[in-house]
Structures are given as structure tokens and as C-alpha cells.
Amino acid sequence: MKAAYINQTGPAENIVVGELPAPTPTGSQVLVHVGAASVNPIDTYIRSGLAPMPNMPFPFVIGSDLAGVVTAVGPDAKRFRVGDRVWGANEGKLGRQGTFSELAAVDEQRLYATPEHVSDEQAAALALVGITSHLGLVEHAQLQPGETVLVNGGSGGVGSTVIQMARAIGATVIATTSGAEKMEYCRTLGANHVLDYRHDDVPKRVAELTGGVDVWWETSRMPNFDAIFAAMKLRGRVILIAGRASRVEFPVGAFYTKCLSLHGFAMFLASAEVQRQAAEQISEWLEAGKLHAKIDRVALLDDAAELHRLQEASDSGAIRGKLVVKM
Structure with missing residues (x-):
């Protein structure tokens, strides 16, 4: 099968696109013919070695998200059958191979049914950012209808998803971003108020x-x-999902005198059951048209290294939305 992989961690130039043996599903795995996959910041961290992963197999197929069709099932698989459309978001980590390949063997507990009218490109683009956003809003912040959420960086991949989910839950949303174009984009997502953090x-x-x-x-x-x-x-909740190497000042008094709480989490460390609960509601919102990913471009597997370079340059405005590979 054709795949994008690395033989050692390092720069995007280490990515090789070539042939690897096709996997065979074992246990409760199913074999997915990948229709689309997408790029996330964590993918570049793992590829570069910034986020070391235990038991990383080499050659290592890059990528976390996927959407496609089940082509075979392992002997213990019970949830899916050949021909089912599925999506998932937690591959390429903790000893598991990634998704930038024509075929991927994935444990069925990390796969979810793709709604009938949702494309593979949309499902893959929303996979990791969708589960991350749901975990933060529902599992950690326990957001309630009628509350107010501020999304700092509302036009980004995660931020744009958080806006849509918070509105679907029934919250008032304030988004911050920069520039008239991004501000208008946040409004189209449902933000009640949009601020330019530069001014x-x-x-x-x-x-x-x-x-x-x-x-x-x-x-x-x-x-x-x-x-x-x-x-x-009073009793507000702050969600942190970025800044691996960040060291910033922390005003302790302002934190505890408001009875605030601070929540940081890594999506891929959440239990399979918690991720499944998030995914089921995500699928419902996708089916109802309440969630939509902004896709910057749909590329080919041969473009994997360039997509990683673009993702790493995202702070410079190099991309406006998710980077998706169509197999």
C-alpha cells in the first residue's frame, strides 16, 4: 500500500511517500480503506520528536485523523461490518501507526460511524479538533446553556470548532481574532460578539x-x-490546549480570589469511552448541520511533507483552515 512515513524523527524532509506492507486486522481491529486524513499540530510534534511517543514503530506512518470505509474486520470486532463508513481521531500515537496511508488497521473502539451525508474530507478535518473541543467544553469546563464562553483565537482549527459547539450547547460566545476577514468568519460560525485582540x-x-x-x-x-x-x-473555568514549551507569568492572587479553575488536557490520553461519547454527539451535530470544518486545501498523499511545512508555519497566516489529504 502507498503511505507517507518516516524512518526517524526530524524535519518534514524526513517524510517518505512509498510502498509499505498492508496491515492485517487482528483482535478487535478493523481494516479501513482511508478516504481522507488531515494534519494537526500534534502530528508535526510527533514527527519532529518534540512530542516523544513510547514504542514508536519504524517505519512510522504519520497522521492522527482518518475517514473511510471498512474493508475487513478482525476476529473479535463486533461494532462494524465491511462497507461501513467510519471516522477516527487518535491514531499515530502510543505505539500505533498513523493514518496517511491507503489502508489502516484501527481498533474499533477508536472508530465512529460517519453520518450519511457527511463527506470523508469533512469527517477527517473535524476528527481530532472536534473531540478536543468537546472534551474541553463538556468533560472539563462542563459548559451549561446560558453561560458565556470566550474563544481566544476563534478563527483557528480548534477555535472555530469550539465556537460552533458552544453555540450548539446554547452558550453565548465571544471570539477574538485579528483582522476584518477573520472577524467576519467568526460571525458566520455563530459568535455573538467578535473582538480584534490587536486593538x-x-x-x-x-x-x-x-x-x-x-x-x-x-x-x-x-x-x-x-x-x-x-x-x-466568579468560579470561571480556563481551558489550555497549547504551549508545550511556554513559561509565562501567573498572577496567583487574581486566580484564587475569583475561585477559578484551570484545565489542561491531552486529547489522546482521554479514555476510549469518554472519546466515544464525544464522537457520538459530534456525529449528531454533523448530521444536523451544526458543525462544519473550514478546509484550506485538499491535497494528495505525495504532498504530505509540504502540508507539514505549512502546518508548522500556520502562525504566519500560511493557512486558513484544515489541511486534508484525499487518498
Whole structure:
């Protein structure tokens, strides 16, 4: 089978596109003919070695997300049959091969049924960012209808998904981004208020608009905790998902005197059951048209290295949406 893989961690130039033996499903695995896969920041961290993974097999197929069709099932698989359309989000980690290949053997507990009218490209583009967003809003922040969420970086891959999910839950959403085009994009996603963080005094504007936020979703690698805590309501919750090497000042007094809580999590370490619960609601929202991924481009497997370079340059504005590979 054709696959994009590495023989050792390092720069994007280490990615090889070539032939590897096709996997055979064992136990509760199913064999998926991959229709589409997408690129996430974690994929570049794993490929580069920034996020070391135990028991990493070489040659190592890159990629986390996939969507496709079941072509074979292992002897213990019970949830899916040949011909079922599925999507998943947690491959290429903890000793598992990735998804940038024509075929992938995936344990059925990490696969979910693709809604009938949802394309493989959309399912793959929303997989990891979707489960990450749901875990943060539902599992950690325990967001309730009527509460207010601020999404710092609302036009990004995760931020744009958080906006849509928070609105589907029934929350008021404030999004921050930069520039008129990105601000309008956040509005189209359902954000009730949009601020330009380059010009707006965010805590002041939040106080004027809503009196404070219940949940602050932070996508920046260098969070400004002074601004965050100033914008929070009593007993607010802050979600952190970025900044592996970040070392920033933390105003302790402003944190505990508001009875705030801080939540950081790695999506791929959540239990299979918790991820399944998230995925089932994601599929419902996809079917209902409440979730949609903005896709920057759909490329070929041969373009895998270039897609990784683009993802790594995303802070410069090199991409506007998800990077997807169609097999």
C-alpha cells in the first residue's frame, strides 16, 4: 500500500511517500480503506520528536485523523461490518501507526460511524479538533446553556470548532481574532460578539458586553493570564490546549480570589469511552448541520511533507483552515 512515513524523527524532509506492507486486522481491529486524513499540530510534534511517543514503530506512518470505509474486520470486532463508513481521531500515537496511508488497521473502539451525508474530507478535518473541543467544553469546563464562553483565537482549527459547539450547547460566545476577514468568519460560525485582540482591550470589552465569561478557551501558546483572569466571572473555568514549551507569568492572587479553575488536557490520553461519547454527539451535530470544518486545501498523499511545512508555519497566516489529504 502507498503511505507517507518516516524512518526517524526530524524535519518534514524526513517524510517518505512509498510502498509499505498492508496491515492485517487482528483482535478487535478493523481494516479501513482511508478516504481522507488531515494534519494537526500534534502530528508535526510527533514527527519532529518534540512530542516523544513510547514504542514508536519504524517505519512510522504519520497522521492522527482518518475517514473511510471498512474493508475487513478482525476476529473479535463486533461494532462494524465491511462497507461501513467510519471516522477516527487518535491514531499515530502510543505505539500505533498513523493514518496517511491507503489502508489502516484501527481498533474499533477508536472508530465512529460517519453520518450519511457527511463527506470523508469533512469527517477527517473535524476528527481530532472536534473531540478536543468537546472534551474541553463538556468533560472539563462542563459548559451549561446560558453561560458565556470566550474563544481566544476563534478563527483557528480548534477555535472555530469550539465556537460552533458552544453555540450548539446554547452558550453565548465571544471570539477574538485579528483582522476584518477573520472577524467576519467568526460571525458566520455563530459568535455573538467578535473582538480584534490587536486593538481591543479584551477584559474591558468583555465587561461591557457580558459582565465576564464563565469559560475562557485559550489557543495561544503564550497565554496572558492577567487579561484572562480579569475577564472571568466568579468560579470561571480556563481551558489550555497549547504551549508545550511556554513559561509565562501567573498572577496567583487574581486566580484564587475569583475561585477559578484551570484545565489542561491531552486529547489522546482521554479514555476510549469518554472519546466515544464525544464522537457520538459530534456525529449528531454533523448530521444536523451544526458543525462544519473550514478546509484550506485538499491535497494528495505525495504532498504530505509540504502540508507539514505549512502546518508548522500556520502562525504566519500560511493557512486558513484544515489541511486534508484525499487518498
